[in-house]
Amino acid sequence: MSKHSALNTFGRSGNPAFTRNFDDTNSVTQVGRMTLDGAVNKTAILLGLCFGGAFVGWNIPVLAIPGLIIGTILAFVTIFRSPEKAGSTAPFYAAFEGVALGGITVFAEMQYPGIGIQAIGLTFGILASLLFCYKSGIIKPTENFRLMLFSATMGIALLYLVSFIMSFFGSGIGFIHSNGLFGIGFSFFVVGIAALNLVLDFDFIEEGAERGLPKYMEWYGAFSLMVTLVWLYIEILRLLMKLRSR
Amino acid sequence: MNTIFFSLLTIFSLFVFMNLGKIKASKRQMNRDDRINWSGRQNRNQNHNKNNGEIIEGKAEEVDDQSKK
Numbered sequence: 001m002s003k004h005s006a007l008n009t010f011g012r013s014g015n016p017a018f019t020r021n022f023d024d025t026n027s028v029t030q031v032g033r034m035t036l037d038g039a040v041n042k043t044a045i046l047l048g049l050c051f052g053g054a055f056v057g058w059n060i061p062v063l064a065i066p067g068l069i070i071g072t073i074l075a076f077v078t079i080f081r082s083p084e085k086a087g088s089t090a091p092f093y094a095a096f097e098g099v100a101l102g103g104i105t106v107f108a109e110m111q112y113p114g115i116g117i118q119a120i121g122l123t124f125g126i127l128a129s130l131l132f133c134y135k136s137g138i139i140k141p142t143e144n145f146r147l148m149l150f151s152a153t154m155g156i157a158l159l160y161l162v163s164f165i166m167s168f169f170g171s172g173i174g175f176i177h178s179n180g181l182f183g184i185g186f187s188f189f190v191v192g193i194a195a196l197n198l199v200l201d202f203d204f205i206e207e208g209a210e211r212g213l214p215k216y217m218e219w220y221g222a223f224s225l226m227v228t229l230v231w232l233y234i235e236i237l238r239l240l241m242k243l244r245s246r
Numbered sequence: 247m248n249t250i251f252f253s254l255l256t257i258f259s260l261f262v263f264m265n266l267g268k269i270k271a272s273k274r275q276m277n278r279d280d281r282i283n284w285s286g287r288q289n290r291n292q293n294h295n296k297n298n299g300e301i302i303e304g305k306a307e308e309v310d311d312q313s314k315k
Contacts, residue, residue, distance in 0.1 A: 040267035047260075114248050121252030124259035131266050137274030146282050200282075206271050207284050 033212040034221070039205045042222035046094040050226065053098020054105070064103020071096035078223055086219035093223065097230050108237055112244045119237040123229060126195050134202045141203045149200060152193045179242040187239040194232040201225045 057064055074093040078086050105116040133139040163173040175182045205221040270276070 036270065037268050040264060043267070044264060117249050117252040117256075121255040121259075124256045124263070128259035128262040128266070131263055134275065135266055135269065135271045137272045140275065140278060140280075141282055142280045143282055202271075203282055204284055206276075207282070210276070211285065 032215050034208045034215060034217045036209045038218040039221045042218050043225050046090060046222050046226045049091050049094040050098035053095040054102035057099035057102020058106055061103040061106045064100050067096045067099030071100055075227060083220050084216045086223050087216055090219050090223035094226055101233060108241055112241060115240050115244065119233055119240055122236050123233045126232065127198060127229065130195060130198050131202060134199050139199055141199050146200060149193065149196055153197065156190055156193060179245045184242050187235065187242055191235045191239055194228060194235050197228045201228055
């Protein structure tokens with residue numbers, strides 16, 4: 001019984017607009033929740049924007065560096081400042097990273113023709129095969145799995161950062177860029193770590209949809225998948241360049 | 247030949263991703279005890295609130311008992 005006597009006497013409002021809203025409370029809640037469909041569709045949108053940006057970068061390679069810088073800033077803003085605004089930052093991130101990847105691919109193509117499509121094919125091939133492995137339960141991500149991947153990813157990031165800083169002083173960590181056996185082995189390792197990060201993204205999206213997280217998490221899940229895909233593509237491109245240069 | 251093979255691989259992989267991505271993962275994947283706890287902090291808060299709630303209920307009952315006596 002409601003504490004409002006009018007409601008007890010006359011029942012709920014007869015206004016169809018209000019009635020419909022009351023009756024559709026469940027469907028409104030459903031619309032506001034994260035779903036697998038939504039996350040996959042948003043990933044497709046981001047991939048489309050990335051390809052569009054890549055087309056621009058391919059034709060104007062000079063934009064690669066600005067695209068990379070702006071894309072990186074947008075990624076940090078999305079991760080650390082406003083995950084709930086991923087819907088507005090992730091599309092720009094995808095477009096600017098696309099411009100950067102287009103420019104990088106042109107430089108790679110000039111040295112080794114046909115390397116771009118190989119890297120794209122391998123990236124999406126890994127994406128599809130790992131998705132199958134995850135969905136079927138062949139690969140089971142656990143807390144230890146996440147801890148191991150997190151440590152390895154942070155280690156690689158630190159190594160790249162040190163190498164980047166050392167490059168300003170005319171030095172560097174030679175083996176990670178060399179085309180020797182150690183350099184190629186290192187690239188294989190990094191590609192493996194980047195690929196396994198996809199499994200974490202799949203698990204995050206799957207659990208988010210299962211728990212019914214807010215709708216904006218679809219964009220955030222798609223964004224995290226895009227970040228991993230961009231990293232994986234760059235690493236595969238580097239690996240192929242090392243292999244072709246031998 | 248190289249371009250055709252990798253183009254087809256890309257298209258097929260995207261097709262697989264778009265279709266398989268929308269399907270829920272198998273029970274073998276989902277019904278595990280050792281799954282990653284992505285919302286660890288939230289759960290901890292929920293448990294904390296839950297425990298607090300239980301304590302308050304317990305106290306309230308004790309007060310009722312005393313008042314009856």
